[in-house]
Amino acid sequence: MAMMDIDWTLRRVFGKKTFRGCQREIIEKVLEGRDVFVLLPTGHGKSLTYQLPAVCADHGTTVVVSPLIALMHNQVDFLVSRSVNAVCLNGQTPSDERQRILKDLTCGHPKTRLIYVTPELCATETFRRHLAIVYAQFELNRFVIDEAHCCVEWGHDFRRDYRLLSYFKEQFPRVPVMALTATATEKVQRAIVRILRLPSPPQLAVFTTSVNRPNLHYEVRYFLDHDPDSLYDDLAGFLGPYYDRLRRKHGTAEYDALAAGRDGCGIVYCRQRATCEQVAERLQQGGFGARAFHAGLAAAVKDDVMRKWVVGSKGYEIVVATTAFGMGVDKPDVRFVVHWDLPKTIEGFYQESGRAGRDNKACRVILFYSRYDRDRVRYLRDLKRQDRDVSASQGGEQTSFSSLVAYCENDSQCRHRMLAAYFDRPAGVRAVPAPDFCARACDVCKDRADVRRRKQALADEPEDY
Structure with a gap:
């Protein structure tokens, strides 16, 4: 050819x-x-x-x-x-x-x-x-x-x-x-x-090639427990000012970023189907264009949500979904990804986060983290291990989850470098990151003192990771 x-x-x-x-x-x-x-x-x-x-x-x-x-x-x-x-x-x-x-x-x-x-x-x-x-x-x-x-x-x-x-x-x-x-x-x-x-x-x-995505801004938000009200208040606190900034950016009070479906689309990942429904409903009540997406929905409903989210239809700007949503979908303008629950592996977190910013423009990746949720994921994983023979997979799963917990507990090292250390270095792709590897595109590099202050919310719980 x-x-x-x-x-x-x-x-x-x-x-x-x-x-x-x-x-x-x-x-x-x-x-x-x-x-x-x-x-x-x-x-x-x-x-x-x-x-x-x-x-x-x-x-x-x-x-x-x-x-x-x-x-x-x-x-x-x-x-x-x-x-x-x-x-x-x-x-x-x-x-x-x-x-x-x-x-x-x-x-x-x-x-x-x-x-x-x-x-x-x-x-x-x-x-x-x-x-x-x-x-x-x-x-x-x-x-x-x-x-x-x-x-x-x-x-x-x-x-x-x-x-x-x-x-x-x-x-x-x-x-x-x-x-x-x-x-x-x-x-x-x-x-x-x-x-x-x-x-x-x-x-x-x-x-x-290197896994580094410098256009993604990584951030961990810390909670003493995984109370839905606290998580929702934090999510709404992010989304409200986010859309206000979009309206100011476009220079008109009448500009409706949600209605236009421009610059304002995102994904909120939840571990359970019921949580997807609950979070989507609360966002709708709060005036945000959100829809749930999970395997329990009828095929026609899932197809409708997927198609309308991809084209940016009004009311479909935010999809609250289980982990598979967005895999391979050619939508370049996803501006934010929020993990409501802690993923089971660092690979899952990286892949789901990577569905943002495919146009190489800046976007936000936010992970809600509590040690209570960490322990819940670990408990569910151990129950699953007891139910079936997974001896061949135990080491990989444990290492991956421990690496994700270390990523969340970290308050001193660049989050981009932590992901690269996990994925890139073992394969020999990149041993020494370039000077612009992060360029303040994570909460730690942007303000270490603030990350440490916010992490104090975990002070009463044991690290144990």
Whole structure:
């Protein structure tokens, strides 16, 4: 594929002027037919690295394994809007639509360029038989495994059926495989390569970069306990002045940032579905455009919330969601992410926070922390460990959670550097941070004395981490 074809496709199909970071280099390796491993932070355009080659191909289909149905629909909606023939196939696909997709897939000259499927579907014999037909017709171009860390048992988003995807290499050896993730330590990277039966470098083209996101302003807010009223007052205290500043910024008292859906969208992450409902309701009562999003809602409701939040519809500026929301969604202007509850892992915290500021503009990342909530997460984790055999994952989970607690308890070290020390240094990506690594983009670097003062709220509780 000539370089001008890549640039032409970038401009005419995807509406982008230039490649970002190492996107071009990744795409070149994909077009060479190489197996590829990509570790790039959220917002660095991983999706383009497999979508563009799929569009450039003269024929054939790229199979994309994705963990979330909402995410698949978001990706397909975007591609279809750019006149790319892309489809979703999952357990919610109507029977007639399913038959149409499979008929096209196995016809010998499929029109579908990208087909998004769940790992659970890939585990079924029926779908595997259809893949075998496409493989025999030489129309199977590439397997793409998005959120590849889900195949690792001690990872933060483990999905059992992801571990079965090794059969791609076993049953279809001439089809290249591409694995992508935004959060993986060196240990997790090695596990992904091993589980998916990928070759070792240099046969495997590996692309990694530093996890540092200097446009994110990290902040921890301390509470003696996890009282919902205190947390809500703090959240409303942040949102009110935040929107007031937006109105002043745009120079008119009549400017309504909420109604315009501009510069004012964000995500509040909660651990439980009931909490999502309660927080969203209180925000609505407080005059904020908030909606709940979790797996317990009807598919039509979730789809409505996702679509309207993405386009910035009035009343849908803030989504109060469980952790999966926003994964892979191409919404560049998320200006704040708030963690109402303590995440279970530092990988989860980093990935969820990374859904803000994909346009590289400044945004806020706020985590509500109490030692009461810390102990509750630890207790629930221990109960889960007793219920099933997780001996292989204990060390990774404990290390990850302990690192997140240390991040929260920290009142002297740059939060950006702490995240980089966890993710980057073991992989050898960046040993010495650049001088502008943080540039006062965290509460510690901005005002250590204030962080220490605020942390005094924890004085009556033991550290014990």
